[in-house]
Amino acid sequence: MTVETFTPKQTTTLDIPGKTLAANSTSTPNIGNRIGFVSLGCPKNLVDSERILTQLRTEGYDVTNSYDDADLVIVNTCGFIDSAVQESLETIGEALAANGKVLVTGCLGVKKDEIVELHPNVLGVTGPHAYDEVLKQVHLHVEKPKHNPLMDLVPDHGVKLTPKHYAYLKISEGCNHRCTFCIIPSMRGDLNSRPIGDVLGEAQRLVNADVKELLIISQDTSAYGIDVKHKTAFWDGMPVKTHMQQLCEELSKQGVWVRLHYVYPYPHVDDIIPLMAQGSILPYLDIPFQHANKRILKLMKRPGSSDKVLERIVKWREICPELVIRSTFIVGFPGETEEEFEELLDFLEEAQLDRVGCFKYSPVEGAKANDLPDHVPEDVMEDRLQRFMAVQAQISADKLQARIGHEYLILIDEVNTEGAVGRSYMDAPEIDGKVYLTDEFDVQPGDQVWVHIIHADEHDVWGVKVDDDQDE
Secondary structure, X not given: OOXXXXXXXXXXXXXXXXXXXXXXXXXXXXXXXXXEEEEOOOHHHXXXXXXXXXXXXXXXXXXXXXXXXXOEEEEEEOOOOHHHHHHHHHHHHHHHHHOOOEEEEEHHHHHHHHHHHHOOOOOEEOOOOOHHHHHHHHHHHOOOOOOOXXXXXXXXXXXXXXXXXXXXXXXXXXXXXXXOOOOHHHHHOOOEEOOHHHHHHHHHHHHHOOOOEEEEEOOOHHHOOHHHOOOEEEEOOEEEEXXXXXXXXXXXXXXXXXXXXXXXXXXXXXXXXXXXXXXXXXXXXXXXOEOXXXXXXXXXXXXXXXXXXXXXXXXXXXXXOOOEEEEEEEEOOOOOOHHHHHHHHHHHHHHOOOEEEEEEOOOOOOOHHHHOOOOOOHHHHHHHHHHHHHHHHHHHHHHHHOOOOOEEEEEEEEEEOOEEEEEOOOOOOOOOOOXXXXXXXXXXXXXXXXXXXEEEOOOOEEEEEOOHHHOO
């Protein structure tokens, strides 16, 4: 959807409603060595789950999609906001009730005492990206399988929880910012950039496995390499700086869609726009602006002002008219006045952002913003959320109406009983709109086809496949 309230879930095909329960077994089951895995939270958490599952499969463990069949269940938790914490705690309880043997990892794992107090029977608790510790705990409770080199094969790109044709590529852990509404640094630590050779190597393995779209993620994609002073490393025999721009330039050589998420609006982001204009990476920026009022941004410990942001957006669109901008905002931040909220609505009208998510301020335990005065009443926050969504819904509807009559390259995600469903470069999976091709069955997930748009609503568009000689 183009306008949505915040949701902590990252969903794929699953057997338990609302949860990502991994089922990537590719070998004969090892009786007594079966692991169930539930992944909650954002794409960054999903990548952590994929890494743990890859190592489990490498060691010969079988992954099951049922609590009943599992010899142990791992729950990878989210702890970003209160609703995510509640979902994680409920999922742990659900797994304990259904199976009894549960390990907990992920962001909520930093609050071990809270987990153990509510669920004293969990076998162990670890924090985020604690891959080795999770495996050590598994070894304590489920015997490590005997290795069978003929059966226990794992593809070199590892186990994926996304469809075959797209993948999340995480380039760093942690964050150096101290936004007052966020506790991520206390959970995941400061910025820790992955070596650029490792990132590019993983990208190449994914592309070799027929991935058609790489979604670049981190807590702060723009900060990539700052912690290592953008040191020069080597990839494919050539020197490459650990820097966002050089990373984008190298990824563009893979010949697939490259989509940037969680881009902090540093000045050097301006240098990425020409790469988008020339078609090297997708003209799509996911930038969490959070608000438009200077005072509220200062209280949030976010830089910038609406005037400067609007100026940059104008320049970006002059360089790359096809640019699509996604953002997220918070309404009802402590102290937000009606006038300051109206300024946010004015910003929306002027910025004309393509994709927007919004959520009400949530007093996350441990966040500095909780100590601010003048918290906004719930009914006022809800009213502002609905007014915000109404403004953005009209902007979205107008923008999608403008697509009618144009042709776009579409990446097919699924084919169901009604036809095919895909996405254009304007649409990230899970969070943005879809392109529906009614009664089109002569395509497969991962195909890229040209589509003529014939209809739109405020969230999605409909189209028909054009001549095959235009397919790519």
